Amino acid sequence: METLRLSPSRMNDFTNCPQLYKYRAIDQLPEPPSIDAERGKLIHSILEDLFELPANNRTIESARDLLPKRWAMQVLDKPELSSLVLDEKEWFDRADSLLKNYFSLENPQTFESTYRELHLERTISDEIYLHGYVDRLDIAPTGEVRIVDYKTGKSPKPGWEEKALFQLRVYALLYWKNQGVLPKLLQLIYLGDSRIVKSEPTEAQLKSAEKVLNAIGQEILTAIESNHFPTKKSRLCDWCFFKAICPAHN
Ligand code: SF4
Numbered sequence: 001m002e003t004l005r006l007s008p009s010r011m012n013d014f015t016n017c018p019q020l021y022k023y024r025a026i027d028q029l030p031e032p033p034s035i036d037a038e039r040g041k042l043i044h045s046i047l048e049d050l051f052e053l054p055a056n057n058r059t060i061e062s063a064r065d066l067l068p069k070r071w072a073m074q075v076l077d078k079p080e081l082s083s084l085v086l087d088e089k090e091w092f093d094r095a096d097s098l099l100k101n102y103f104s105l106e107n108p109q110t111f112e113s114t115y116r117e118l119h120l121e122r123t124i125s126d127e128i129y130l131h132g133y134v135d136r137l138d139i140a141p142t143g144e145v146r147i148v149d150y151k152t153g154k155s156p157k158p159g160w161e162e163k164a165l166f167q168l169r170v171y172a173l174l175y176w177k178n179q180g181v182l183p184k185l186l187q188l189i190y191l192g193d194s195r196i197v198k199s200e201p202t203e204a205q206l207k208s209a210e211k212v213l214n215a216i217g218q219e220i221l222t223a224i225e226s227n228h229f230p231t232k233k234s235r236l237c238d239w240c241f242f243k244a245i246c247p248a249h250n
Pocket of ligand 1: 017019020231232233234236237240241242243246247248249
């Protein structure tokens with residue numbers, strides 16, 4: 001059997017609904033662009049560019065300047081996006097408010113970011129290759145490592161933070177295993193409601209994340225071997241592009 005390529009988003013698909021995982025990862029069915037995903041991509045690219053500027057130029061005005069330029073590049077790359085955004089003013093206003101929220105949470109002039117869109121990867125067993133892209137990884141002059149992920153949606157309700165932190169624990173595990181350095185801080189920056197969820201990872205938490213991801217990997221391998229991907233109906237079905245062809249709804 002081929003090595004299984006795992007990422008936090010594909011694991012998330014499988015735990016949400018094995019059939020959704022199959023449509024995306026096995027059948028690789030195309031999906032139309034989603035407005036929320038494209039907005040997220042736009043904001044991520046602006047924040048990535050921002051840290052390429054000298055520290056004193058990392059201002060909200062610079063971020064606003066990047067907005068139409070970055071959007072034009074995105075549309076050039078995917079022309080169908082122009083028909084997705086019906087009200088351009090509303091679209092830019094919403095993006096602008098997310099950037100404002102970012103500047104209310106962090107001052108990018110006060111620190112240097114070491115990596116943006118850092119690709120972390122590792123073969124974690126004979127059967128599983130794990131990888132992912134980290135939005136931002138900062139190494140302080142003291143050597144302490146902070147892993148940061150931007151979310152353009154709203155923060156999870158109380159009690160759901162642990163689930164949200166799993167993705168960052170997977171990245172922390174990869175960094176720890178590859179570099180031998182345990183990251184000091186994990187930070188989820190929610191621009192939708194201006195909130196930061198923080199966690200100081202422990203070795204025990206990362207080892208537990210490793211057990212969980214190995215278990216999910218084994219479940220996926222079993223599903224592939226038996227070609228059995230059950231549907232799992234939930235509220236997510238209302239946002240699932242494949243609902244029209246999904247056996248659970250037909
Ligand atoms: S519609 Fe629901 S049950 Fe069907 S694939 Fe999508 S998430 Fe799964």
